[in-house]
Structure formats: C-alpha cells, structure tokens
Amino acid sequence: MVEGLKYLYGPVPSRRLGLSLGVDIVSAKVCTLDCVYCQVGKTTEKTIERREFVAVEPVLAELKQRLAQGLKADFIAISGSGEPTLHSRLGEIIDGIKQITDIPLAVLTNGTLLYRQDVRADCAKADVVLPSLDAGDEQGFRKVNRPHKDISVGKLISGLCAFRNEFPGRIWLEVFLAEGLNTDTEQIAKIKDAVELIRPDKVQLNTAVRSTAEASVKRLDAGKLQAIAASLGANCEVVPDFSPRHHGEHVGSVAKTYYQC
Numbered sequence: 001m002v003e004g005l006k007y008l009y010g011p012v013p014s015r016r017l018g019l020s021l022g023v024d025i026v027s028a029k030v031c032t033l034d035c036v037y038c039q040v041g042k043t044t045e046k047t048i049e050r051r052e053f054v055a056v057e058p059v060l061a062e063l064k065q066r067l068a069q070g071l072k073a074d075f076i077a078i079s080g081s082g083e084p085t086l087h088s089r090l091g092e093i094i095d096g097i098k099q100i101t102d103i104p105l106a107v108l109t110n111g112t113l114l115y116r117q118d119v120r121a122d123c124a125k126a127d128v129v130l131p132s133l134d135a136g137d138e139q140g141f142r143k144v145n146r147p148h149k150d151i152s153v154g155k156l157i158s159g160l161c162a163f164r165n166e167f168p169g170r171i172w173l174e175v176f177l178a179e180g181l182n183t184d185t186e187q188i189a190k191i192k193d194a195v196e197l198i199r200p201d202k203v204q205l206n207t208a209v210r211s212t213a214e215a216s217v218k219r220l221d222a223g224k225l226q227a228i229a230a231s232l233g234a235n236c237e238v239v240p241d242f243s244p245r246h247h248g249e250h251v252g253s254v255a256k257t258y259y260q261c
Contacts, residue, residue, distance in 0.1 A: 024080025136190025
C-alpha cells in the first residue's frame with residue numbers, strides 16, 4: 001500500500017473481486033442505509049441527496065500516480081466508507097478512470113438509488129456492478145437495512161430491474177444473511193422471487209466474517225449458506241473465504257485496515 005494517498009486504498013483482498021484497488025469518493029459514513037451488518041460501522045448521515053463529496057481531478061491524479069508506481073490489481077473498485085452512488089459526479093470519475101487504465105472497473109453499491117435514471121447512467125459505465133438485496137419484503141428490509149425514510153424495498157427492486165434492462169455488463173447481486181434476521185423460509189422465498197425479477201448474472205451469498213455495526217448480528221454456518229444457495233438457483237454461490245496466500249504475503253497487513261467483501 002502506498003502512503004500519502006487520500007482517495008485510494010490497496011490493493012486489498014476482496015473475496016468477490018480478487019485483488020482490488022479501492023477508490024473512496026464519499027465521506028464516512030454517509031449512506032442511504034444503516035445496515036445492522038455494516039463492517040464500516042453505523043451510518044452518521046443518512047441521506048438520498050447526491051452531491052460532490054470530493055473533486056474528480058484529485059482522485060484521477062492519485063490514480064495516475066499509483067499507476068506510474070506500478071499497480072497489479074484484478075479490479076479498480078469504487079466503494080469505500082460510504083454509498084458511492086451518492087457522489088453526483090460518479091459518471092465522470094468512472095469515465096476518467098477508464099481513460100487512463102484498462103483494469104476492469106467495479107462499483108460496489110447498495111443499489112438503493114438505481115431507481116434514478118442519472119444513477120443508472122453513471123453505474124452503466126462500469127464493467128461490473130455489485131448491488132445488494134438482503135430482504136424480500138418491507139418488514140425485513142427495515143429490520144436489516146434500516147433505510148432512509150424515502151427508500152422502500154419496492155423502490156430498490158424496481159431500480160435493480162430497470163438497471164438490468166439497461167445495463168449490458170455484469171451484475172453480481174450480494175445477499176447478506178444474518179442468522180435469525182432474514183433466514184427463515186418465507187423470507188428466502190421472497191428474496192428468490194425478487195432475484196427472478198432482477199435477473200442478475202450471479203447471486204452471491206455473504207454473512208458476517210468481521211465485526212459489524214450491531215454486535216448482535218450472527219454469522220450463518222457454512223451448511224445453511226450452501227442450502228440457501230441451492231434453493232436460490234444455479235447462478236447462486238456462497239462468497240468464499242479469502243486466503244492471503246493466493247495474492248502474496250504483502251496483502252496481509254493491508255487487510256487489517258481495509259476490506260472489500
């Protein structure tokens with residue numbers, strides 16, 4: 001990891017993206033949700049207002065510097081300490097990154113703003129978009145994700161469906177499961193119904209592997225995760241454990257500070 005960078009971190013080990021250079025463009029912890037399982041911590045500002053948290057130019061300048069120093073990464077991932085689609089110039093940042101590197105670009109998002117055409121247009125510039133869906137009904141959504149008052153699970157699902165209809169790239173939908181919160185048979189069936197509407201390229205099941213915003217969140221055991229994955233269909237997989245040895249010993253110390261699921 002290179003010292004002195006303000007907007008970039010890594011490359012860090014990601015269980016879904018391999019070795020990933022993170023691009024953090026939203027202040028911590030500004031989000032549309034306040035998920036009980038968030039590994040960054042509790043939301044300090046819950047909003048749906050898009051704004052320019054950081055200027056585009058210094059972000060791109062840092063990336064140019066990092067590329068010049070030699071960069072090996074499987075992905076550049078716009079993610080970090082807040083919801084990245086809240087940045088009003090996200091599309092310009094993606095365009096700028098693609099002009100200076102051929103490394104594939106991913107956007108990690110909770111998906112809640114994809115009901116907006118401008119957000120869908122920005123995210124459609126990426127190679128891979130990794131949104132989330134952790135509940136199939138409003139009660140489960142509010143229990144697990146604690147959304148902004150103007151966000152509903154129906155709005156989230158309709159936005160994901162609209163994005164699927166417009167986006168030719170890959171959508172990897174994450175479903176985070178916490179024992180006793182969203183793992184009963186009825187909730188899994190509702191999530192499956194939503195997945196069939198959204199039609200992602202992959203469904204990736206995740207559970208708590210690090211500290212969470214609420215200490216009461218319980219990890220699902222491997223057997224139950226596999227059983228739920230089988231029930232959700234052939235394109236569903238359990239997010240594998242990350243092994244630092246697959247990417248070299250140097251990532252170990254970085255992983256202690258930054259982590260991308």
